[in-house]
Amino acid sequence: MNRNIVYVFTGTGNSLKVAKDIAAALGDCDIVSMGSDTQYEAAGGHETIGFVLPTYYRGEPGKVAEFIGNLNLEHNKNAYYYTVVTAGKYDGNTLCHIKKLLKRKGITLNYGKMLDMFSNYVVSYDMRDTVKEETKKSEIDFEPILKSIKNRESNQIPGIELLQEIAYRALIPLIPEMDKYYSVSDDCIKCGICEKVCPVGNIGLDDTGRPYFNHHCEQCMACIQFCPKRSINYKDRTQNRRRYTHPDIKYTDLAMLNGKVDPKIVFGSKPFSPDKKKSGSSIVAKLMAKAIWKIYGL
Numbered sequence: 001m002n003r004n005i006v007y008v009f010t011g012t013g014n015s016l017k018v019a020k021d022i023a024a025a026l027g028d029c030d031i032v033s034m035g036s037d038t039q040y041e042a043a044g045g046h047e048t049i050g051f052v053l054p055t056y057y058r059g060e061p062g063k064v065a066e067f068i069g070n071l072n073l074e075h076n077k078n079a080y081y082y083t084v085v086t087a088g089k090y091d092g093n094t095l096c097h098i099k100k101l102l103k104r105k106g107i108t109l110n111y112g113k114m115l116d117m118f119s120n121y122v123v124s125y126d127m128r129d130t131v132k133e134e135t136k137k138s139e140i141d142f143e144p145i146l147k148s149i150k151n152r153e154s155n156q157i158p159g160i161e162l163l164q165e166i167a168y169r170a171l172i173p174l175i176p177e178m179d180k181y182y183s184v185s186d187d188c189i190k191c192g193i194c195e196k197v198c199p200v201g202n203i204g205l206d207d208t209g210r211p212y213f214n215h216h217c218e219q220c221m222a223c224i225q226f227c228p229k230r231s232i233n234y235k236d237r238t239q240n241r242r243r244y245t246h247p248d249i250k251y252t253d254l255a256m257l258n259g260k261v262d263p264k265i266v267f268g269s270k271p272f273s274p275d276k277k278k279s280g281s282s283i284v285a286k287l288m289a290k291a292i293w294k295i296y297g298l
């Protein structure tokens with residue numbers, strides 16, 4: 001067992017890049033996907049435990065909340081805990097959510113920071129052509145964060161902002177089924193990359209090798225952004241938009257993280273359950289979600 005562990009969730013590689021840099025700086029460090037349903041038991045004796053994740057709608061991805069909720073940290077009460085949230089610019093309540101998720105387990109989040117990185121949500125806007133400049137800036141901004149983690153510093157985590165919280169709570173239950181708006185064009189060459197990069201095993205391949213979606217999507221954008229033929233699209237929004245993945249992260253890095261390098265190994269995937277209950281069922285909640293949905297342009 002390594003002395004350090006960093007849990008990561010990523011779609012386009014920003015958070016994985018951060019997790020890798022932290023692991024390299026700390027040394028003796030495992031990187032584990034929070035898309036996994038099989039890694040909830042943390043062995044005791046870790047000196048540092050980190051959570052690196054993107055912001056979705058000003059909060060954490062639903063799968064991250066589920067993962068931390070299920071994670072057994074009983075044998076690691078004395079570790080140094082930190083989180084780095086990567087975001088386009090506005091991480092909203094994400095840091096505070098992570099703090100609260102850990103607090104429920106009797107654990108104090110010692111340190112948490114947002115890192116401004118390239119904004120990847122191609123469903124809502126085109127990808128900027130400033131990848132090089134923005135990547136460089138993120139690297140510079142990350143230096144003091146990495147230093148603080150290495151020195152095991154503590155900081156104050158901001159509190160909850162109510163309006164952001166309402167928007168997040170309204171939108172997050174709708175996300176798993178948003179893949180019903182995905183299409184796969186005839187340009188698909190059945191390479192299987194989309195299935196490998198999906199962090200939550202939401203993509204299956206039919207007998208011909210063509211992908212289909214299982215409605216427990218996290219909207220991470222990995223399939224849309226990594227498809228070499230740009231075959232996967234959201235409604236009619238993304239066909240003419242540019243694609244983005246972190247320049248230092250290849251699809252094979254995500255495949256490795258997701259345990260999909262050997263096709264016989266399937267980590268991080270969840271069997272499709274057609275009976276899965278929908279959440280957020282009250283009429284008021286649905287109307288509110290629809291309004292916020294429109295504001296976000298979805």
Ligand SMILES: Cc1cc2nc3c(=O)[nH]c(=O)nc-3n(C[C@H](O)[C@H](O)[C@H](O)COP(=O)(O)O)c2cc1C
Pocket residue numbers: 009010011012013014015016053054055056057058059086087088089090091117118119120121218219220221246
């Ligand atoms: C579904 C979704 C929602 C997002 N919401 C926000 C947001 O509320 N605020 C923000 O600053 N960035 C937002 N982003 C941008 C990502 O947080 C950002 O690009 C992140 O670094 C992506 O990390 P990854 O490459 O590890 O997936 C969103 C991205 C996605 C896919």
Ligand code: SF4
Pocket residue numbers: 184187188189190191192193194195209210211226227228229230231232
């Ligand atoms: S990544 Fe693109 S080309 Fe490859 S199987 Fe998926 S949809 Fe088809």
Ligand code: SF4
Pocket residue numbers: 011179194197198199200201202203213216217218219220221222223224
């Ligand atoms: S189906 Fe695509 S967008 Fe949804 S979780 Fe998987 S890779 Fe991400």
